[in-house]
Amino acid sequence: MIAVDVRVLLFDLDDTLIEVEMEPFLREYFGMLAARFARVCDPAVFARRLLESTEAMVVSLDGTKTNRDVFVEDFFPKIGANPSDWLSEIDEFYRSDFPKLRKFCTPDPLAPVVVQSAVREGYRTVLATNPVYPRAAVLHRLAWGGLDPGLFELITSYETMHYCKPRPEYYREICSVMSCSPGECLMVGNDVDEDLVAADVGMKTFLVNRKVRNRGSRRYTAHYEGSLEDLLAKIERREL
Numbered sequence: 001m002i003a004v005d006v007r008v009l010l011f012d013l014d015d016t017l018i019e020v021e022m023e024p025f026l027r028e029y030f031g032m033l034a035a036r037f038a039r040v041c042d043p044a045v046f047a048r049r050l051l052e053s054t055e056a057m058v059v060s061l062d063g064t065k066t067n068r069d070v071f072v073e074d075f076f077p078k079i080g081a082n083p084s085d086w087l088s089e090i091d092e093f094y095r096s097d098f099p100k101l102r103k104f105c106t107p108d109p110l111a112p113v114v115v116q117s118a119v120r121e122g123y124r125t126v127l128a129t130n131p132v133y134p135r136a137a138v139l140h141r142l143a144w145g146g147l148d149p150g151l152f153e154l155i156t157s158y159e160t161m162h163y164c165k166p167r168p169e170y171y172r173e174i175c176s177v178m179s180c181s182p183g184e185c186l187m188v189g190n191d192v193d194e195d196l197v198a199a200d201v202g203m204k205t206f207l208v209n210r211k212v213r214n215r216g217s218r219r220y221t222a223h224y225e226g227s228l229e230d231l232l233a234k235i236e237r238r239e240l
């Protein structure tokens with residue numbers, strides 16, 4: 001096989017470019033959202049419904065539906081609510097409640113430097129965060145990390161993507177949107193299950209090993225493994 005140069009860098013967000021205390025983050029996220037829905041759904045069951053509908057997005061392989069379509073079709077009937085009655089409420093949630101979650105996020109000053117230097121060195125860049133969230137939620141997290149959304153040619157979110165991590169289809173869809181081949185891509189992430197799976201479609205992988213997530217304690221191989229400093233050095237020396 002002929003080696004192809006890496007031209008596209010895909011970056012995971014949580015615990016790759018920003019550090020997030022995921023457990024309290026999700027608890028408060030779900031709690032605040034449940035409070036908004038309290039008049040139609042018991043907050044005690046709300047979180048379970050939300051998780052079920054998130055899982056529905058993750059398992060869906062229907063390329064005709066966006067992740068948001070799958071979520072809306074699964075979630076709202078379950079809680080007996082009409083989505084059109086709730087859309088502005090949800091927008092308001094992301095405007096006024098979601099920013100309160102910033103306290104669970106620690107920015108890494110090196111992260112913007114890495115992405116900026118990638119752009120400067122001529123790499124195309126994708127924010128490949130699992131598209132189970134609305135774009136508004138992704139943009140808030142980028143801002144908390146000091147990351148300019150304009151640095152990314154593509155930001156994956158639930159409004160536009162049709163698959164989720166850890167599906168190989170998610171990575172293939174990114175290639176299709178970017179009009180590139182998997183062999184030209186390097187996926188940078190901290191998650192053995194969700195990020196290293198990019199290798200299954202032919203991408204190279206870089207495991208950021210500060211806070212590795214490996215649910216099944218799986219044996220894994222990444223093309224590269226190291227810190228953001230190590231990645232920065234490789235970008236600057238164009239060694240990828």
Ligand SMILES: [Mg+2]
Nearest residue numbers: 012014015190
């Ligand atoms: Mg991650």
